[in-house]
Each structure stands twice: as structure tokens, then as C-alpha cells.
Amino acid sequence: MQNVTGEAALQNEETQRLIDEAYEQMDGNADRKKDKKHPKWEQWKANFKRHWWILLFILPALIYVIIFCYLPMYGILVAFQDYMPGDSVVGPDTIWVGWQNFETFFSNPNFLDYFFNTFLLCVFGFLVGFPLPIIVALLLNSLRSKKAKKGLQILYYAPHFISLVVMVGMLKLIFGSDGLLDQLSIKLGGDVNGLQLFLKPEAFRPLFIFSGNWQDFGWSAIIYLAALSGVDPSLHEAAKMDGASRFRRIFSVDLPAILPTIIMMMILSVGNLMNCGYEKVLLMQTGGNLETSEILSTYVYTFGLMGGQYGVGTAAGLFNSVINVILLVIANFTSKKVAHSSMW
Amino acid sequence: MEKQQLRTLKRQNKIKESKTDYVYYVICAIILALLAIIIIYPLYYIVIASISDPDAVMTGDVWLYPIKVTFSGYAALFEREDIWRGYFFTLLYTILGTAFNIVLTIPAGWALSRQYLPFRKLIMVLLIITMFFGGGLVPYIIICRALGLYQNPLILIIGGGVSVYNVFMCKSFFESNVPKEVLEAGMIDGAGEVRTFFDLVLPISKSIISVMILFYAVGHWNNYIDAYIFNIDSQFYPLQTVLNGLLDQTSGGEGDVILEQMRAATQIKFTSIIIATVPILVLYPMIEKHFGQGVLVGSFK
Structure with missing residues (x-):
């Protein structure tokens, strides 16, 4: 019963508001004089009064983000401390050491190696992994048989759902010591020890990038396929009339249509360029390939976290994310200048 | 007769x-076929190797077909208690964790999709910053440790609770897939924010919810990796962590006993995968x- 009256009251409120609005429109400024000082503020207040309930929908997520994303940003202060695991971030017995952790990190004889390993791994990964899904999407989109397209799509997406542990496990069973490739190469008269790709520093990047693309090229193509499905078929018809072949139409119809999506994806991936996933790199690290496989984020993990050097680990992580932010800003700026589209 | 002529004519034209x-x-x-083969072959190889005689593997x-088909690898797997315990905990973490994710993400996406949400711009900026x-x-x-989540399996459930990317995906889904008329009708009937969401919006949002569940x-x-990072006791390890220990084993040494162990280890690697x-x-x-364009394309606005 109470509920019903509540609803009725709400309904009344709603009607009242509508009537008020109508009056306001009718006699112009008569009623507005009162809140002429801050009309926007009044409007905002009215809106808040009516809709504050919806804040409850986003509150849990917001609180979560503040605790698990923003508090760690506050935790960056640890980079300037001599921090022992278990201490509070800022307390009475905090020892501030200024830039000492950064100095330790930058003066590490291997610092440049870690930096270039990260950079090269990510740049090569980007150079292969960025165009591949676009090409696949364009090819898939040009298929005439809807059934073949659908079937291939399902197949291409599937590896995305294989876990990293399993993925690297498979890689090792196929390319690792005593793996399939080694056995086959021994049979064909190669070295008796096999190729031992997982112990070779020069094989790490190709293996990492190849397996990453194997897993994700189909998945990354989704976004382009979705954009391509929005292309107006009459454009294709018109181009056909002008005698454009299917191949030609890829460049003059399809590509221009998905260009905004491509640019958006490019900004996003350049902004995350230096994050190439330490989880997988850690799985693929062996004593033999450390020379190329130790990157900044694995250094944070092994030295900072497992080694208990929290201060230095935080400093190294901060260095990595600052580079990312700089790259993002550059990418956004460039695309604004060159292609006149940007994220902000 | 004429029909046939027409058909041949058509065919000729088409080819030309x-x-x-x-x-x-x-x-x-x-x-495209080559790509398909590249995807299928490794998966196929793991399957045939898992049912072949380990010596032949x-x-x-x-490499092309199974040899001396045997299911001893699967039989050995059944005796591995750690794997099944890992399986149980993974199911537990996945079900509870996903429920937690959904409860946080879907309402947040809905709220952000409403233009009248107070502090909307501020909230958007707060969320976007965390993406980069x-x-x-x-x-x-350090923060999780301060919250008592270190060495606490609870972190495997509530860790990664909100993916901002997913929230924005929900937001754009709601923006383009919830008809205004439905909401207006609801408003006239006097439904509040809560009623609107549960009775009007959720029933027409099954596709985004299932995609979110999947993600x-x-x-x-x-x-x-979280089990390592948070130093979780190994009896609470999820399956993937157990599996990592298993797949990472490199067997060495010589002699018959070790050879036997190696055979078993190789086989169990394939079957556990x-x-x-x-x-x-x-x-x-x-x-x-549900991966239709409607769900995914809007996420980049």
C-alpha cells in the first residue's frame, strides 16, 4: 500500500515538474528571476534531487577503482623511500631517500638492456601485430560466402581463449628442448641436440611475437570487421560500375571506411606500447634467453617484488608508465595534426 | 531451351x-586457409600427442596422426590430486569473481550511459585516467597488503574487479540499445531508477551481460600469476598455477627410473593442457x- 502511494507521489512530482516547465516557458522570465544568479547551479541541484539515486549504481565501481587504482598511485611515494615490505606507505618511521631508488635503477649496468629489450619487443610486436588483424579483417570481409566467413571467424577467435600458461606450455612442447621441432630436425639430420630455441636469446622475440599473434590476430580483427559491416553496400556497387576490381575496392572503399577505427586503435596501442605483458614473458624466460627476455616489467617482478626491493621496483614501474603516458600524448598529438582525429 | 541459353550467357558474363x-x-x-591451418595444427598436435604412446611422442x-593410441595419460591425470583441487578452486574463484565483476560493471555502465548522472564528466575522467x-x-x-589481502585467497576473487574498458563497453551498449520509449513509458508508470534498471533495462541486456561474463x-x-604475487598458500592454487608448475618441470638425468618419469611427465603435459x-x-x-557488432563496435567512442 505504502509502495503505491509512493509511486503516486512520484508520479505527482513528475506531473508537477512538467506543469512547472510549461509555465516557465509560457511566462518567460517571471519565475526565473529568483534563481537568475546561478541558473546553472539551480538546474544542477534540481537534476541532482531528481536523479541522485543513479549515483548508487556507479558508487561500488567507483569505490573499487579508487581503492585498487588510485590508492596504488598514492603508493608511488614508496619510490622515494627506503621501504620494507609490511610498512605503511607514509608513517612515523618512514625513511625518505629522495631519488636514490631511481639512481640505483638507472645505474644498474643492465638498465639500458632492459629498456631496449622492452622497447624492441613491443615495437616489433606492434609492427607485426597491428597490421595483421586489419589485413585479415579486409580479406574476411571480401569473402562472398557468408558461411565461410562465419566459420573462419569462429576458428580465428578461438585461440584467444587459450590461457597463457597453456599457450607457453604448447610453445615449449613444440619449439622447446626435446619438443616436436627439435625431434624433427634431428631426424632430418640437424644437430643432435636439436635447435633448443628456448635457450637462444635471438629466438625469444620471434617466438613471443609469433605466438602472441597466433593467439590474437583473429580476436583483434573483430573491431575492424564490425566497422566494415557498417560500410554502405551502394559504395561498392558504385565502385563496381566504375570498373573497380574487388582488390581495388579494398583500397578505395573499405580502407577509407575503417580509417577512423584504425587511428583510434593505433592511439590506444601506442599508448600501451610499453606494456607487453610480463605474465607471458615470465613464462617464456629461461636461463638461456635472459639476454633478450629480461624487460622492465619482469625486472619489477623478479627484482622489486620477489627480491623485496619495493622502492626500486616502484621506481622502475613508474619509469615504465611515464614513458607510456608520453607515448600516448605524442600519438594523440600526431594523429590530431595528421589525420584530424584524436581522443581528446 | 531459352532458359539454358540465358544461363550460359549469364555464366559467360560473370566470368568476364x-x-x-x-x-x-x-x-x-x-x-585465409593457410591461417586456418596455422591455427588448427598446434591444437591438433596436442590432441594427437595426448593419446599417443609417449615414446613415439x-x-x-x-606429428600427423596418433601412434599406438593410449589413454594412460588421462588415467594418470585422474590420480593427480593437485590438479583436481586446482580445478575446484579455479571454478570457485571464477564463479564468485565473475559474479562480483558483473555486479560492479553492469550498473556502472548503465549509470554512465545516462546523461543526467550527477558528476558524470568527473567520473568519466577518473575512470579514463586509470586506463593509461x-x-x-x-x-x-602494498595497498592490497594493507587491506589484508596478502596471502589471502580472497584476492583471487576480488582482484581485477572492475575493468574500465568493459564498463565503457556496457555504457555504449546501453546508449545505443535501450529505446527511449521504454524508459519514458517506465517513467510515466512511476518506476524509479532501481525499478527501471531491474525491470526494464536488464531484461533487454542479455547479450552484453553474457559477453561480460565471458570476458x-x-x-x-x-x-x-596472482597466486605467486600474493604468495597464496599452494593448497589454494588455481588450476593455471598448478599447471604452470607442472609444465615448467624440466626432467634431467639418466637411467631407467628417470626415463620412466620423463615419459609420464611428457604425457601429463599434453593431457593437462x-x-x-x-x-x-x-x-x-x-x-x-552475441559478439555481434552491436556489442563490440560501440566501445570505441
């Missing part, structure tokens, strides 16, 4: 029209039909 196209389509089909004889900048791994762990569930299912992958590969086609 698309001679260059024909070459293109053939090349296109070849490339270790000598590289198995964060405290990093070590401060994250988050895959994340939980595949997570192996299959056991750990099948559930997610079964779940995926069921939800795949």
Missing part, C-alpha cells in the same frame, strides 16, 4: 566481369553469437 576478381578471390582463399614420430596510468605492480601489492570469466580462469582448455573452448561458442 570478374576475371581479375577471380584471381583475387583465389589468393584470398589461400591466405618423445622421438618425434607423432597506474601505480604499477609494487604499489598495488571476465576468461580472465579469472586464465589467471596464474587439454583438460585445462576444453571447458573454456566449450563455453566460447555458446556466447560467440
Whole structure:
């Protein structure tokens, strides 16, 4: 019963508001004089009064983000401390050491190696992994048989759902010591020890990038396929009339249509360029390939976290994310200048 | 008679029209088929190796078809208590964790999709910043430690609770897929924010909810590193962490005993990979039909 009256009251409120609005429109400024000082503020207040309930929908997520994303940003202060695991971030017995952790990190004889390993791994990964899904999407989109397209799509997406542990496990069973490739190469008269790709520093990047693309090229193509499905078929018809072949139409119809999506994806991936996933790199690290496989984020993990050097680990992580932010800003700026589209 | 002539005429015309196209389509089909083979072969190899005699696998004889089919690898897997315990905990973490994710993400996406949400711009900026900048791994762990989540399996459920990217995906879904008329009708009937959401919006949002379930569930299912990072007791390890220990084993030494161990270890590597992958590969086609453009394309606005 109470509920019903509540609803009725709400309904009344709603009607009242509508009537008020109508009056306001009718006699112009008569009623507005009162809140002429801050009309926007009044409007905002009215809106808040009516809709504050919806804040409850986003509150849990917001609180979560503040605790698990923003508090760690506050935790960056640890980079300037001599921090022992278990201490509070800022307390009475905090020892501030200024830039000492950064100095330790930058003066590490291997610092440049870690930096270039990260950079090269990510740049090569980007150079292969960025165009591949676009090409696949364009090819898939040009298929005439809807059934073949659908079937291939399902197949291409599937590896995305294989876990990293399993993925690297498979890689090792196929390319690792005593793996399939080694056995086959021994049979064909190669070295008796096999190729031992997982112990070779020069094989790490190709293996990492190849397996990453194997897993994700189909998945990354989704976004382009979705954009391509929005292309107006009459454009294709018109181009056909002008005698454009299917191949030609890829460049003059399809590509221009998905260009905004491509640019958006490019900004996003350049902004995350230096994050190439330490989880997988850690799985693929062996004593033999450390020379190329130790990157900044694995250094944070092994030295900072497992080694208990929290201060230095935080400093190294901060260095990595600052580079990312700089790259993002550059990418956004460039695309604004060159292609006149940007994220902000 | 005339019909036939017409048909041949049509056919001739078609070929003439698309001679260059024909070459293109053939090349296109070849490339796509090659990609398909590249995807299928490793998976196929793992399957045939898992049911072959381990000796044949270790000598590289198995590469096209299974040799001396045996299911001893699967039998050995059943005796591995750690794997089944890992399985149980992974299911537990995945189900509870995904439920937690959904409860946080879907309402947040709905709220953000409403223009009248108070502080909307501020909230958006707060969320977007986290997509590109964060405290990093070590401060994250320091904070979790302060919250009592270190060495606490609870972190495997509530860790990664909100993916901002997913929230925005929900937001754009709601923006383009919830008809204004429905909401207006609800308002006239006097439904409040809560009623509107549960009675009007949720019933027409099954596709985004199932896609979110898939995304988050895959994340939980595949997570192996958090158990190490948070120093979780090994009896609470999820499957992927157990599996990592298993797959990482490199056997060395000589002698018959070690050879026997090596055979068993090799075999169990293949079978455990299959056991750990099948559930997610079964779940995926069921939800795949929802990957329509409507759900995914809007996420980049």
C-alpha cells in the first residue's frame, strides 16, 4: 500500500515538474528571476534531487577503482623511500631517500638492456601485430560466402581463449628442448641436440611475437570487421560500375571506411606500447634467453617484488608508465595534426 | 531451351566481369586457409600427442596422426590430486569473481550511459585516467597488503574487479540499445531508477551481460600469476598455477627410473593442457553469437 502511494507521489512530482516547465516557458522570465544568479547551479541541484539515486549504481565501481587504482598511485611515494615490505606507505618511521631508488635503477649496468629489450619487443610486436588483424579483417570481409566467413571467424577467435600458461606450455612442447621441432630436425639430420630455441636469446622475440599473434590476430580483427559491416553496400556497387576490381575496392572503399577505427586503435596501442605483458614473458624466460627476455616489467617482478626491493621496483614501474603516458600524448598529438582525429 | 541459353550467357558474363576478381578471390582463399591451418595444427598436435604412446611422442614420430593410441595419460591425470583441487578452486574463484565483476560493471555502465548522472564528466575522467596510468605492480601489492589481502585467497576473487574498458563497453551498449520509449513509458508508470534498471533495462541486456561474463570469466580462469604475487598458500592454487608448475618441470638425468618419469611427465603435459582448455573452448561458442557488432563496435567512442 505504502509502495503505491509512493509511486503516486512520484508520479505527482513528475506531473508537477512538467506543469512547472510549461509555465516557465509560457511566462518567460517571471519565475526565473529568483534563481537568475546561478541558473546553472539551480538546474544542477534540481537534476541532482531528481536523479541522485543513479549515483548508487556507479558508487561500488567507483569505490573499487579508487581503492585498487588510485590508492596504488598514492603508493608511488614508496619510490622515494627506503621501504620494507609490511610498512605503511607514509608513517612515523618512514625513511625518505629522495631519488636514490631511481639512481640505483638507472645505474644498474643492465638498465639500458632492459629498456631496449622492452622497447624492441613491443615495437616489433606492434609492427607485426597491428597490421595483421586489419589485413585479415579486409580479406574476411571480401569473402562472398557468408558461411565461410562465419566459420573462419569462429576458428580465428578461438585461440584467444587459450590461457597463457597453456599457450607457453604448447610453445615449449613444440619449439622447446626435446619438443616436436627439435625431434624433427634431428631426424632430418640437424644437430643432435636439436635447435633448443628456448635457450637462444635471438629466438625469444620471434617466438613471443609469433605466438602472441597466433593467439590474437583473429580476436583483434573483430573491431575492424564490425566497422566494415557498417560500410554502405551502394559504395561498392558504385565502385563496381566504375570498373573497380574487388582488390581495388579494398583500397578505395573499405580502407577509407575503417580509417577512423584504425587511428583510434593505433592511439590506444601506442599508448600501451610499453606494456607487453610480463605474465607471458615470465613464462617464456629461461636461463638461456635472459639476454633478450629480461624487460622492465619482469625486472619489477623478479627484482622489486620477489627480491623485496619495493622502492626500486616502484621506481622502475613508474619509469615504465611515464614513458607510456608520453607515448600516448605524442600519438594523440600526431594523429590530431595528421589525420584530424584524436581522443581528446 | 531459352532458359539454358540465358544461363550460359549469364555464366559467360560473370566470368568476364570478374576475371581479375577471380584471381583475387583465389589468393584470398589461400591466405585465409593457410591461417586456418596455422591455427588448427598446434591444437591438433596436442590432441594427437595426448593419446599417443609417449615414446613415439618423445622421438618425434607423432606429428600427423596418433601412434599406438593410449589413454594412460588421462588415467594418470585422474590420480593427480593437485590438479583436481586446482580445478575446484579455479571454478570457485571464477564463479564468485565473475559474479562480483558483473555486479560492479553492469550498473556502472548503465549509470554512465545516462546523461543526467550527477558528476558524470568527473567520473568519466577518473575512470579514463586509470586506463593509461597506474601505480604499477609494487604499489598495488602494498595497498592490497594493507587491506589484508596478502596471502589471502580472497584476492583471487576480488582482484581485477572492475575493468574500465568493459564498463565503457556496457555504457555504449546501453546508449545505443535501450529505446527511449521504454524508459519514458517506465517513467510515466512511476518506476524509479532501481525499478527501471531491474525491470526494464536488464531484461533487454542479455547479450552484453553474457559477453561480460565471458570476458571476465576468461580472465579469472586464465589467471596464474596472482597466486605467486600474493604468495597464496599452494593448497589454494588455481588450476593455471598448478599447471604452470607442472609444465615448467624440466626432467634431467639418466637411467631407467628417470626415463620412466620423463615419459609420464611428457604425457601429463599434453593431457593437462587439454583438460585445462576444453571447458573454456566449450563455453566460447555458446556466447560467440552475441559478439555481434552491436556489442563490440560501440566501445570505441
